[in-house]
Structures are given as C-alpha cells and as structure tokens.
Amino acid sequence: MRIAVGLIDVSTGEPVQAELFDDVTIEDFLQTQRDWRPLVLEAAQRLTRAGDRPSIIPQHFHWDWTRKEGDLRMLANRFYGIRREDKLQGLAKLMTVGHVCRLPEQAGKPLVYVDYLEVAPWNIKPLMTALGRPHRFAGVGTRLVEIAVRLSVDEGFRGRLGLHSLPTSEPFYINTCAMTPVGPDATKQNLTWCEFTPAQADGFLGR
Amino acid sequence: MKMNTDPNWLKKKASMEDGGFVSVGGLVSEIGMPGREFPVNADPLRHAFVRLLQLKRREKSLSLEELANKADIDLAELMRIARDEHHTPNILTVCRIAEFFRLPQRPLLALAGLLEPTDDSFQHESLRFAARSEPVEKLSREEHKALEEYVKFLCDK
Numbered sequence: 459m460r461i462a463v464g465l466i467d468v469s470t471g472e473p474v475q476a477e478l479f480d481d482v483t484i485e486d487f488l489q490t491q492r493d494w495r496p497l498v499l500e501a502a503q504r505l506t507r508a509g510d511r512p513s514i515i516p517q518h519f520h521w522d523w524t525r526k527e528g529d530l531r532m533l534a535n536r537f538y539g540i541r542r543e544d545k546l547q548g549l550a551k552l553m554t555v556g557h558v559c560r561l562p563e564q565a566g567k568p569l570v571y572v573d574y575l576e577v578a579p580w581n582i583k584p585l586m587t588a589l590g591r592p593h594r595f596a597g598v599g600t601r602l603v604e605i606a607v608r609l610s611v612d613e614g615f616r617g618r619l620g621l622h623s624l625p626t627s628e629p630f631y632i633n634t635c636a637m638t639p640v641g642p643d644a645t646k647q648n649l650t651w652c653e654f655t656p657a658q659a660d661g662f663l664g665r
Numbered sequence: 666m667k668m669n670t671d672p673n674w675l676k677k678k679a680s681m682e683d684g685g686f687v688s689v690g691g692l693v694s695e696i697g698m699p700g701r702e703f704p705v706n707a708d709p710l711r712h713a714f715v716r717l718l719q720l721k722r723r724e725k726s727l728s729l730e731e732l733a734n735k736a737d738i739d740l741a742e743l744m745r746i747a748r749d750e751h752h753t754p755n756i757l758t759v760c761r762i763a764e765f766f767r768l769p770q771r772p773l774l775a776l777a778g779l780l781e782p783t784d785d786s787f788q789h790e791s792l793r794f795a796a797r798s799e800p801v802e803k804l805s806r807e808e809h810k811a812l813e814e815y816v817k818f819l820c821d822k
Contacts, residue, residue, distance in 0.1 A: 463668050466679040473672045575689040583684025597679030599687030601668070608666050626686040632760075633771055634681045641755045664674045 465542060466596040474595075476547060478605065482537035489546055494579050501585035535573075538605050540598060548577040548598040552606050554613055557620055560640050561653050564618060569653070570610040572621035575602050603635055607659045617659025622649040635662055711750050713791035714776040716798045718746065721766045736765035753778060 459480045464473040534555040540548045550572065557571035577598040579585045586593040607617050622643060623631045628650055631637045637652040654662065669675070722732050729747060733740040738761050745752045759777045763770045776791060804812065 459666065461666065461668065464670070464672060464675045466676060468684070471676075473675055478668065572689050575687060577687055581684065582686060584686070586684075593684045596684055597675055597682060599685075600675075600678040600682050602687075604668060605666070608668070612666065621689050624686070624688055627688050629771070630682060630685055630687045632774075634678075634685075639760060641758075664669060664671065 463540065463601055465540070465547065465598060465601065468593055468596050474542065476540050476542035476595075476601075478538060478540055478601070480536065480538050482539050482549065486539055486546060486549065490549060490576070490578075493545065494576075497579040497589070498585065501579060501588040504588040505584075536609060538602065540601055542595065546578060547581060547595055548575075548602050550575040550602040550605060552609055554609070559618055559620065559653060560651060561638055561655065564653075564655060567618060568613075568615050569618035569620045570606050570613065570615060572603075572606050572619065575599070575606075575621070577602070599630060600634075604663065607654065607663060610654075610659065616656035617654055617663070618656060619654040619659060621652055622646045623652050624649060628652075708750065709792050709795065710776050710788060711778050713795040714754075714773070714778075715747065715750050716795050717768075717776065718762060720798060721768075732765070736761050738762065 459478070461478050462475050463478045465476045466472070467474045534553055536552045536554065538550045538552070539546055551574040553571040553573050554568075557569060559565055559567045559569050578594075580591075580594045581596070581598050583593045603619075606619055610617050610619050619637070621631065621637075623639075628639065631652045632639050632650075635652075635654075636658055637654050638658065640651045640653055642648040643651045722729070725732075727735065729743055730740060732738070733743045738758050739755075742755055742758050746754050746758070754777045759774055760770055762768070763773045772787070775787065
C-alpha cells in the first residue's frame, strides 16, 4: 500500500503531500537509528545542560530495531511509515492480536494495540527549539493515530484502540486525541494505558 | 485504507498536536527512564487537589460513599485520596472526578501531580486556594477538650 496523505509544513502552515506506506523494511528502522538518533541525543544533551531534568525529555522504551527483523514477518504486526522529501517522518507498529480492551464498558473486546509510534525528531518542537531550529512538519503523530484507528475499523474492531503512553506523550493522547486514560499499568513500568471507544474513535476521525 | 483528505481537519489536528511528544516506545531510552517525576514539588498541589475535592463534595452535600457511587469511582481509592495527600491518584479516578464536577481535565490532572503544570502561576494560585480554604470555624467543646489534653500531653513530655 502506498497512498498520499497530507501533513502541515510548519514554515507555511499549509498542507503538503507525503506518502503513507506499509511495506516497511529493516532499512527503514536502520534509517531511524542513523538519521533520528543523533538529533535526539544532541537535543537531549542541550536540554540537560539547560537545566531540564531527564524526566521532561522524551522517555522511551528500549527498542533495538536490529533485533526486530522477525517482527516484520509476523502477520499480526502491521508496520506503517510516512515519508516526505525522501525522509522518514514517522513510523508505527500496530498489533491486531495479543491485547484486549480494559475500559469497563468494553472490557475484553478486541482492539488494535499501538506497540510503537514515533515521529522524526525534526517534527518535535521541544527538541528542535533546544537545537535553535523550527520544527518541520506538523500532524505526523495525528496521521499515525489515524492509521491505527482505520486499521481497527478495517479489522472489525470499530475503532477500538489501546496503547501505553509515555508520561511526556500523555497530553497528546489524553487531551488532543481524547483517549480515555484507564490508569497506570504495573506490568509496563506504570505507563498509562489509554483507550479509544468506537465513539471516541469516530470523534477523532471527525465523523 | 482511505485517509481523511479534509485540509481543515488536518490543520485543526496538527495545530492541537503542536509539535509535542507523541512517542509510544522508541528511541533514546538512554536518556531517561519512564517515570512520573516533574520538576515541581507535587505535594502542595496535591494539598490543593484534596481541598478542592473536599469543598466540591461538600458543596453538593455528598458523602464520600455517595460521591464514589455517583461518579463511578472506587470508594477505597477515593478514601485514600481524601485521607492521604502523598497518595498518587489513579488517572482514571481524576478524570471521573473532573467529569462529575464539570472541572477541566488537564488542570485537575496537574493538580493531582499526574501531569506537568503549565506555568508558575498555576502552583501559586493553587497554594493560595489551599491556604484560603482551610476551615476557620470555632472548635466544638469536644474538639477544644481533645486539643487541650493533647497539648498538655506534649508539654509534659
């Protein structure tokens, strides 16, 4: 699958066309290591020197992509990327089995689980501000969540979605996406489990 | 898969996302471990949170049990929030409290120490509220007697 999606070019405030694709390869993951990591580390060092504590710098689970090649071949795992200007702008790994809803009103029902979602550091304003540059494209995170919701609809899960949000990402998932924060998950380093009901997913899609 | 092509929807969503963090898993695990520490002391804010909850509950003349039932909150969790200011409340509980009392969700989460406060004035105003809302009614005869006895006990030590 390769389809055109819009992102917002921050310099003009206008939509530009990007490519959404699902034939993600190990090369794409290696590209995130090569292109994203140095920028993230540099920004993080500057934030630390500026007096910000590590806890307000993005915290992430450890993901060693070089060991994830097997994941690419598993049918229950779906990988999506967004590319613009020959660069990866965001990546997501979604799972269609292995997790169920936890909200009381839909407990036990199947959902799409967001196992990984990340946007390129040049699209994250706090990191680029630390580096003295403007961020590049807006709406990449929104597009990746949209993909997850649409996959959930296609799978017959009616938009039900679940994920473990990092503390720094909670404002995005709870306030911007309006997911329900179900609570900390002791089995996942107390990260907050957030969930979409079908009605919330419809609201997110603007239906 | 058909994606939304409405540019207004995209602009609105992108504006709300505002270049903030969206990560689920990912890079830079070397930099910081997942945690809930914020660069402010959560205790004074939580004191304001507990006082706010207490006053809103009394405003509606609800016992803790009635509030737990009406707002669909676990009573034990509500009791802990009311009695222990060091207890970190469950996020869902705070969201249900916000919904029940029609309070904005994000500031209430910040007050409960679950999200980073937006600015310094938030902490200042919350402290001011907590201090001003302390009860000043006269002691009952029983309270007065208990206080005197306890102060005497302290003095004799």
